[in-house]
Structures are given as structure tokens and as C-alpha cells.
Amino acid sequence: MPELYVGERHWPVSTGSNLLDALNQAGVAVPSSCRAGSCHACLVRCQGEVQDKQPDALSAAQRQEGWRLACQCQVMGDVRVETFDPLKDGQAARVLRADWLTSSVLRLRLEPARGLRYQAGQHLVLWAGNVARPYSLASLPQVDAFLEFHLDCRLPGKFSDAARALKTGDSLRLGELRGAALQYDPDWQARPLWLIGSGTGIAPLWGVLREALRQDHQGPIRVIHLAHDDTAHYLAEPLAALAASHPHLTVELWTAAELAQALAQLRLVSRQTLALLCGHPVHVEAFSKRLFLAGLPRNQLLADVFLPRG
Structure with missing residues (x-):
């Protein structure tokens, strides 16, 4: 049976196991959202034998560095996994404002620690502690001096629950910036x-x-x-x-x-x-x-x- 290695730990898993499930079942907390290869919350770095069902979901440069989406990978042989660490791999951001546009839509305005180059229509993975979820950017880089997100908080969720408690000055981490399908040409x-x-x-x-x-x-x-x-x-x-x-x-x-x-x-x-x-x-x-x-x-x-x- 293949072995999964994470830090000092290693354990056997069945051939063909879903990598995200194998990690979470063993107590390795890898966040996930869509499980469809879209949100990128389950980003991990891999060395070993995995079968990737969506190889085009990440850029060539990311794949060269070993990054994979755990939800889209099957374990075919021994694999060493390094989970995405928002403190090391992400970027710091500070909450400028957190206000309710309706009873269920929370507007977050964030100030990143350093400039972020993005385009209208893209989205970012936001991290609140060990909880992550992707959100589309509502701000405009040439106009707004902040990153803006509109969070639908109607239903309970780990990130939206954490977001409800955010206030000015609180810290978040920014994960991967993704080029979404939406744009202006x-x-x-x-x-x-x-x-x-x-x-x-x-x-x-x-x-x-x-x-x-x-x-x-x-x-x-x-x-x-x-x-x-x-x-x-x-x-x-x-x-x-x-x-x-x-x-x-x-x-x-x-x-x-x-x-x-x-x-x-x-x-x-x-x-x-x-x-x-x-x-x-x-x-x-x-x-x-x-x-x-x-x-x-x-x-x-x-x-x-x-x-x-x-």
C-alpha cells in the first residue's frame, strides 16, 4: 500500500485514495470548499505518485514547484505532502472595514501588507486562522486603495462564522490569486x-x-x-x-x-x-x-x- 508522509508522520492508504480525504481522515487539517478544483483552498505541495484529474487547474509554474489540488488527486504510490501554510506561503492583510450591506451580506475591505496586482473578475483565497475560502474581488486595482469582498453569510460556514466576528484592525492572510473566467477586454x-x-x-x-x-x-x-x-x-x-x-x-x-x-x-x-x-x-x-x-x-x-x- 502507498504511504503518505507529512512532516514526521507517515501512514498507509489504499491505492487510488482521494488525497484530500486521506489527509483529513488522518487529522491533517487541509481546508476545502468546492471539491471541484475551482476554489484552490486545498492547495498542497506534493512529491511522489499522484494522479491529477485536473492538471490544467494550476499554472505550469505552480505544478513545477509541486503544488497540487488535494481534492483532485488520487494517491497511486508513496507521496510526501507539505500543506499550504498561510503564515509562510500567504500574505498578511488588515481589516479596514467590515460592514453589513444587508442582514446577510458582509462587505470586507482589506489592506494587504504589500501591493497586490490583480484584475477585475479575479478571486482570492482568504484565510482566517486555519479556515480558508475563496472570494471574488469586488474592488478595482486602478481605483480602490483596498481589496473588497462581499460575503454571503446567510448559511452557517466555518469562514463566514469567523468573518462575522471581524473588526477593524484584525488580521487575515491572503492565499492564491486566481484568474477567473470574468474579465473586461x-x-x-x-x-x-x-x-x-x-x-x-x-x-x-x-x-x-x-x-x-x-x-x-x-x-x-x-x-x-x-x-x-x-x-x-x-x-x-x-x-x-x-x-x-x-x-x-x-x-x-x-x-x-x-x-x-x-x-x-x-x-x-x-x-x-x-x-x-x-x-x-x-x-x-x-x-x-x-x-x-x-x-x-x-x-x-x-x-x-x-x-x-x-
């Missing part, structure tokens, strides 16, 4: 741009929207925010303020009760439209299907899903 400047988010899926789109406006996007921009009820449209006021000063920007606030009827009435004005979607997988799938039926070419849709906690 200056070549899109003249084309219709649709930004559709559900829940806190509007957070990265808020950054993308401001980046498009910063780059003087000329085509019409349509923003749709789907929320479970009217009280959950937590960016309604700032979106309305932007729409008031940009005539080519329209904002629509949908609720779950209106979704079926609103989707049925969704029409494309131009086949040159580009659509960026973000949120719960069920909502992203519903919007995607409707847009494809309306004639949107598949290569003109970019989507990033917020996977449920695994």
Missing part, C-alpha cells in the same frame, strides 16, 4: 455588454462594470441582478448612481419570484452581444440556456459559478 469597447449576477455573484461584475466604464466602453451595457427578494439587492443604490451618470448603462433588479417570466421575455438586440454571468450554478445555467436559445453564440458567454460549500 478593451477590444469589446463598441459591443453590447451584459453583466448578469445572482446573489453575491454581482460582486465581481461590479468590478468588471467599473473597469468597462473606466476604459470608456461605448456600447450599451445591461446589468441584471437576481436576488431572492427586493431587500437583497445590496448594490441597488450604487448601480443606480452609475446608471444616472452613464446613459448607455441600464440596471434591472430581478427577484426569484419574477425569474421565470423575466427569462421568457429576455431578447437579444444584437448577436454581437457579450454576456458575463456569475452566481449559483442553477442560476448561471438558467441564464445561459435562455441566452443560447435567444441566439447568443456560445463563445460570447463567459461564466463563473459560485459552487456550494462542499
Whole structure:
């Protein structure tokens, strides 16, 4: 049987065992979230024989350094594992503000210890002690002097539970910065741009929207925010303020009760439209299907899903 080695410890595991499960079952605390290779919370450094189900999830440079996503690896032979240490491998950040935009959406603004180069639409793994979870950036690097995140705290979770207690001056650690599917390309400047988010899926789109406006996007921009009820449209006021000063920007606030009827009435004005979607997988799938039926070419849709906690 293969042996797993972590520090001074080693123990046998069955061939083909999931690496994340094998580590956690032995008491090695490796955080995880999506278990789909998307969130990168379970990053570990490996030496040995593992079969990686998603080799393209990490960059070539990361793989060369031995980093792997534990949830995507099967143990095929002896493996030495070094877990991600946020104190050594991460970057320090200080809480500037932690305020509630609604009863369930917490806005975190962080000041990193050193400058962080990122683009609108990317996300970071945040560490509170030994608890980690990825969150999309809602801030804009050229404009904001902080990193902003919108945390959905409706449901209990280790990170959201820890986040509720955060206050100004508290410390967090920043993990890996990931390039998400969402972005703004200056070549899109003249084309219709649709930004559709559900829940806190509007957070990265808020950054993308401001980046498009910063780059003087000329085509019409349509923003749709789907929320479970009217009280959950937590960016309604700032979106309305932007729409008031940009005539080519329209904002629509949908609720779950209106979704079926609103989707049925969704029409494309131009086949040159580009659509960026973000949120719960069920909502992203519903919007995607409707847009494809309306004639949107598949290569003109970019989507990033917020996977449920695994």
C-alpha cells in the first residue's frame, strides 16, 4: 500500500485514495470548499505518485514547484505532502472595514501588507486562522486603495462564522490569486455588454462594470441582478448612481419570484452581444440556456459559478 508522509508522520492508504480525504481522515487539517478544483483552498505541495484529474487547474509554474489540488488527486504510490501554510506561503492583510450591506451580506475591505496586482473578475483565497475560502474581488486595482469582498453569510460556514466576528484592525492572510473566467477586454469597447449576477455573484461584475466604464466602453451595457427578494439587492443604490451618470448603462433588479417570466421575455438586440454571468450554478445555467436559445453564440458567454460549500 502507498504511504503518505507529512512532516514526521507517515501512514498507509489504499491505492487510488482521494488525497484530500486521506489527509483529513488522518487529522491533517487541509481546508476545502468546492471539491471541484475551482476554489484552490486545498492547495498542497506534493512529491511522489499522484494522479491529477485536473492538471490544467494550476499554472505550469505552480505544478513545477509541486503544488497540487488535494481534492483532485488520487494517491497511486508513496507521496510526501507539505500543506499550504498561510503564515509562510500567504500574505498578511488588515481589516479596514467590515460592514453589513444587508442582514446577510458582509462587505470586507482589506489592506494587504504589500501591493497586490490583480484584475477585475479575479478571486482570492482568504484565510482566517486555519479556515480558508475563496472570494471574488469586488474592488478595482486602478481605483480602490483596498481589496473588497462581499460575503454571503446567510448559511452557517466555518469562514463566514469567523468573518462575522471581524473588526477593524484584525488580521487575515491572503492565499492564491486566481484568474477567473470574468474579465473586461478593451477590444469589446463598441459591443453590447451584459453583466448578469445572482446573489453575491454581482460582486465581481461590479468590478468588471467599473473597469468597462473606466476604459470608456461605448456600447450599451445591461446589468441584471437576481436576488431572492427586493431587500437583497445590496448594490441597488450604487448601480443606480452609475446608471444616472452613464446613459448607455441600464440596471434591472430581478427577484426569484419574477425569474421565470423575466427569462421568457429576455431578447437579444444584437448577436454581437457579450454576456458575463456569475452566481449559483442553477442560476448561471438558467441564464445561459435562455441566452443560447435567444441566439447568443456560445463563445460570447463567459461564466463563473459560485459552487456550494462542499
